[in-house]
Amino acid sequence: MNSSRSRKSQLASRRNVLFGGAAAASGLFIAGCTSNESDDDEGGTEQQAPAASEEAGAPVTIGFAGPQADHGWLNAINEQARARAEIYEEVTLEIAEGSNDTATQIGQVEALVNGGVDVLVILPADGVAMTDTALEIMRAGTPVINLDRIFDNPQAYRCWIGGDNYGMGLNAGHFIGEQLRDVENARVVELSGPDNLELTQQRTQGFDDALANYPNITKVARQAAEFTTESGQEVMANLLQAESEFEALWNHDDDQGAGALQAIAQAGRDEFLMVGGAGSRAAMDHIQADDSVLKATVLYPPTMAASAIDLARALGQARGLNGLAEFEIPSSLTLFSAVVSRDNVEQYLPTGFN
Template sequence: MKKMLAAGVTFCCFLTASMVYAGGLIVAITPSPDNPFFKSEAVGAEAKAKELGYEALLLVHDDDANKQSELFDTAIARGAKAIILDNAGADASIAPIERAKKAGIPTFLIDREINKTDVAIAQIVSNNYQGAKLGGEEFVKLMGEKGNFVELVGKESDTNAGIRSQGYHDVIDQYPDLKMVARQSANWSQTEAYEKMESIIQANPDIQGVICGNDTMAMGAMAALKAAGKGDVIVVGFDGSNDVRDSILAGDIKATVLQPAYRIAEMAVEQADKYLKTGSTGLPEKQLMDCVLINSENASKLETFALK
């Protein structure tokens, strides 16, 4: 009787697992979850996949295109039904996505675009240009339309880095009394932003503002400025992280631009589910999500890349 009961329990568990993951495997590949933005993407994708009846596998490429390519091979070998990807390079990511497509596995891009269409099923990204213009307008206002400023740019191979910088400059460059004294890439890194900012401060002690391509770099820049006794310098970021929310509420960083990372990841899984069931998402490949300015007026409503 005990043997029969044990067998029954095992069979029951097998049935439960089969029912929970009836849709098969969805693989989400993102940059490092050390950055809360990317962690939010992974968590959002995993939660929605499980809600819709899929098994979820979270993989990390660390912005290494070669590692990303290997992870695509893993996804293909595992028989993934779909791949959700925040990619490791607008050009370098095309080949593995094409490889997955040939294997019958559709890819749904989030956050970062690639430089080719009709390869991925969807490219769901924040409207980085619109968001950067919001950030640029707030920066100009905070600076009083004048003063020396620094720009910290994201990873050069990332399309978003260029788009955000362009959006900032299309606003800021209209004000001749705003003078950029330094512009450097800190590769989205807080540590690198701190180090770059230290050197910039030594070479340009008279700065009034720093505009950053993401919140992680803004945090690094703010820390370096405070360490140099320049905590009153205006710093603006981009992403809408909880860390920057707290900094804004503390009166340090002045503003950021929210892009809804968690929701975008959820949308990608929802569209993957619809595509797998019907053969179409019913939507265009490229989809833009508008961003929202976050400052002292609404920062208290921000939680995990979403406004309450």
């Protein structure tokens, strides 16, 4: 935060940003990692530098409250935010220790705001439960970037950015459909995430809607795992026992997919193709090597955290997005769920998470 401004002028400036005050149409580079060079020790954190013509702009302090890193994708979210902030010399990133407990996270974000951050980025442990806190922060004059798990009230955030769970299922279904287009009476199975999660339901709905375009394909089985390697192995073993033959498998999550691949190898099955979900580095390595039934994965890109830092920086500097005519950042951004196959895996390897 620029110490030369008074607290009163800071609050006025924030309110202008929150509610659409005029801003200079300056640029923002909002892509994730696209370099074809990767660091195996830091999978998913390599960043592309901002456009060379972009000026640094005014100093901005960004508060980041992310999740507990108990899953590969969640860890990648935290790493993407850290790495992205480091490429901007004028950005200071204040990070709260990740937590899956709502009460703990509320205390963390309140501490960040009381410490004087200009913009707050939150991936909430529970979007609904955190809504009132985010709403209070917005009303007090600190803009909030809501990352992925959405708050229950659009007034609780200035901008939401996240993935497309329905699109994941839709694109997985279309990829499988095209691979099996000429197979008569093709059968597919689905290894989903936990059924109590809305995102699981959205992924399944998208998958089913895509398959409806292929009358030669029937989904013959669906079982739910828990987004862990252990559950993926156990549930996949059950699926293999129940279904003696099928042509394709869609697995919602690459962490549980690692266990599914173990079960598949142990059963000696290879008559089908597998499509994963989220975009882990291990999955991409298998796709590139073409050494298993895994032929593609559908992204739920953790680079959204890097883009959230870009959005927060733009918001704190009253900038718009490079390539858009508007003077302000959008109110929401839904990221595309790209299908990564052997044809394009080189491009996406740097975004793969460990």
